[in-house]
Amino acid sequence: MTALDRRTGRPDGALADGGRPGGRSVTVLRTGPQALVQDLGRPGHAHLGVPPSGALDRPSLRLANRLVGNPEDAAGLELLLGGLVLRANASCTVAVTGPGADVLVGGRLRDSPAHLRPGDELAVGTPRDGLRCYLAVSGGITVPAVLGSRATDVLSGLGPAPLRPGDELPLGVPTGVPTGADVLPPLGVPGELVVPVVLGPRDDWFDDPAGRLHLGRWSASERSNRVGLRLDGTALPRTAAHRGRELPSEGLVTGAVQVPPDGRPVVFLADHPTTGGYPVVGVVPPDALPLLGQARPGTRVRFHPHG
């Protein structure tokens, strides 16, 4: 079969699908701009200074896991702008979710989920819109967990390092049955996001916060990352009484819209610091956060404030 003919070499014999349960793995051959191990993160440690981390687009990771028969909280890969090539060292099922991107096995376009045989190479192309694709493998990626999670936290450095070519990722033993969708509609990422935001806790620091959030126009900055979506555009000025004032550090939730002194908001994402010293004008509800993790630089952003 073509997929086998095209393969570039045998995997390490000791790691091939030789019936040793601990030996299942995949090998990373190439990464795009950033490939990270992610699961649903490590909430519950913020009081120790540990960010929640985990996949930015959780529904897409959960879906990928379901498609390959994993529990939804299994670890998979978060691929910034695709570009991943990996080799299966064992028989496994893979699914790629999130924005639409080509999935090739042995150089041939395949629908996801796809079955891989030992030696098969899988490549994920660049998504046509959005930012982050998610890849799940049957059995899940079983690198050691840190504080109950295998997620890479780019702020505090917890979890595995960003992936590099040559990395071998251990797989767990598959427990469930792949759901076997025939066709997977890709996530659509609009060119303009209208983001709900609940005012508070420090909306009183700002001049007409609801009005300015409602009428303002922003675009996703290229300085955005897993820590936060940084926005260029309308400044949110403080009231005269709060200008030049310092706020003692206070706890932050994911989705907090923090406004530094330059007035340009940052929406905190999964790897956010646990405390911060700039006022938070409002909080984006959890349902609206996955799409923020898909906002390419330049994506237009508006807010829909309430409360």
Added chain:
Amino acid sequence: MRLRRCGTDAVLVEVDSAGEVEAVRAAVHAAALPEVVELVPAARTVLVATRPGGLPAVRRVLAAVRLGDPVDAPGREVGIPVVYDGPDLDLVAATAGLTPEEVVRLHTGAVYTVAFCGFAPGFGYLTGLPEPLRQPRLDSPRTSVPAGSVGVAGEYTAAYPRSTPGGWRLIGRTDAPLFDPDRDRPALLSPGDRVRFRAVR
């Protein structure tokens, strides 16, 4: 006590002192509500984040908190050995009008409380710093503060769990395991813990 809305599933409790922060934190912690996901004390606030629908239970606990009462369930006692040879020890002594030896005596003589953690995993902000050691940050922060550095800034003293940029005045260093994710308790210091520093050579 003022409750500030913080999204759909969290509330920011604002109070007037570090002692009141500890009273709120200890009360919510003691209630052991299954709905609570994060309980994050800070300088003058306590953030309580819950699973969806968990806020009413939190509000009931908060309504029963008496801020003036002393917190009667003190945290663990933690001893931290420090070699007092920090690069800013002389600066801290000069600013306080003391000798370096007197700075060490003051710093080791106090009992501190972990008011909150933040900035980096395992970085605890300790209150209880003697007045003469309450000093401003350096005019120009260091681009890299070595892991284990012990410093003072404002009303706080702290030990750096790992190397980061930082502007605290550094008076010593410790080899205490401040943060090790492989341990049962990854962070040596947790909010509410009592801390004493001990001079070693």
